[in-house]
Every structure is written in structure tokens, then in C-alpha cells.
Amino acid sequence: MGKIQYWLFGKFCRRIDGVMPITPSLSEFFVDEFGIAREKVQTINMIVDSTRFDSVRGDKRKSTIAYCGTISEKKDGISDLLKAFQIVLTRYKDATLTLIGDFESSVTRENVYALLKTLKIENNVLITGMISADEMPVFLSEAKVLALSRPQNMQAKYGFPTKLGEYLMTANPVVITDVGDFRLYLKDREDIVYAAPDNFTDFADKLLWVLDNYDQAKIIGMKGRQVALDSFNYRIEAEKVLDFIFK
Known part of the structure; x- marks a missing residue:
């Protein structure tokens, strides 16, 4: 402008x-x-809309970390998520990363596939493309962890991702970068797990903490769901x- x-x-x-x-x-x-x-x-x-998740529960959680939305770099920091996931694989070799959604552009698509090959993680990453609104709650609820590595920028400072509400409604643990107004609603290690923005190693550390302490992380996920219902x-x-x- x-x-x-x-x-x-x-x-x-x-x-x-x-x-x-x-x-x-x-x-x-x-x-x-x-x-x-x-x-x-x-x-x-x-x-x-909480009713979308009323009949869906992640009782049969898959060993996957999931992200949903338009796969983008500037808005959602996809490269940081991929780099963090590579670190997770050094300890959890059977883990998978599910990216639910389409790419923001052909350039981003090329960059992501090139990075997958560079990091040698292409066999552990599933890119679903666009899915239906009815399928989304199922994909999210079946994930073991939900992730959003949003970078620190103006959009993150003033915006609020609607996907976070759906993440929280699953009652699954959520790892997200500490940007914007998130802390006005969600407390670290109580309702959600925060990672430093623009720092893929810290994001990996937080993902690993969730996987290493999954019983505690599930309690955090359930409390996060209550925040979504209230706020x-x-x-x-x-x-x-x-x-x-x-x-």
C-alpha cells in the first residue's frame, strides 16, 4: 500500500x-x-465451530506431526517446520509429518520439494493437497502433535490464525511459535507449548519435549481445548x- x-x-x-x-x-x-x-x-x-469435532476424537492417534493451511514461507514458515522435523527424525525415526493443504505458489512448491530432498526427509512427509471440510477434523484429530512455525512479522503481530482454533479443539498437544497475541489467551506448558519464532532448533526441541513427555502433553492439549471453548x-x-x- x-x-x-x-x-x-x-x-x-x-x-x-x-x-x-x-x-x-x-x-x-x-x-x-x-x-x-x-x-x-x-x-x-x-x-x-466446536460441533465439527464433537464426533471426532483422536483415540487412534497416528505417529504424525500435522500442519494445515496454505503451505507458505512468509506466513507460516514452512522451511522452519521441515528443518525442525528433520531433527525430530534423529530420535523418532518412524515419525511422519503431514502437511494438509495446497501451496501458496508454484515457487513455494518447488522450494519445498527441493528442501525435502536436501534434508532427505521426503519419505517421511505426506502432502495431502486440498481436502474437504469434513475430512479436516479427522486429519487433525488423528495427529499426535499439531504444529505451526509462524515467523515473526507484521502479519503475525496483528493477525490470528483461524487454524489455531481447530488445532485446539482436537485436544491434541499444539506446538506454536510465540508471536502476536497468543499469550493473552494461552499459557506456555499449561494450554499450549511455545517455541521461539524464526528458530527451527528451538521448534524441534519443543516438538521433542512433547513426544518425550506425551502424557503430560495430552493434559496440556485438553486444557487448550477448554481455552478454545471459552475464548x-x-x-x-x-x-x-x-x-x-x-x-
């Missing part, structure tokens, strides 16, 4: 009746950057939207 476009966008924002950002940080951005009155800003948390509940957030519009 150019300077003129940015100025016009700010001018537009100051004239609107209200704005509903997805994170507290983004709410503060609209207040501080564009001077929008605080009472005109209401954070609406990311939501997840990312579509009914609660819908009420907030209605209250904000009609107050």
Missing part, C-alpha cells in the same frame, strides 16, 4: 461508525495509528458483535 493509499485508508477509518478487529493488538493499532475513538473499536476473537466460542463472539452494533 502506497503512502497516498494509506492516508486515504486512514481518513476512511476515521469516518466509520465502528471497527471490529480480530486481535487486541490490531484494535490498539486502529486507535493509535488512525485516531479512532476507543469506544468505536471492539475486538472480536477468532471463532471455531473462541462463536456464540459468545456473536453476542459481542450484536452488542457492539446495537448498543
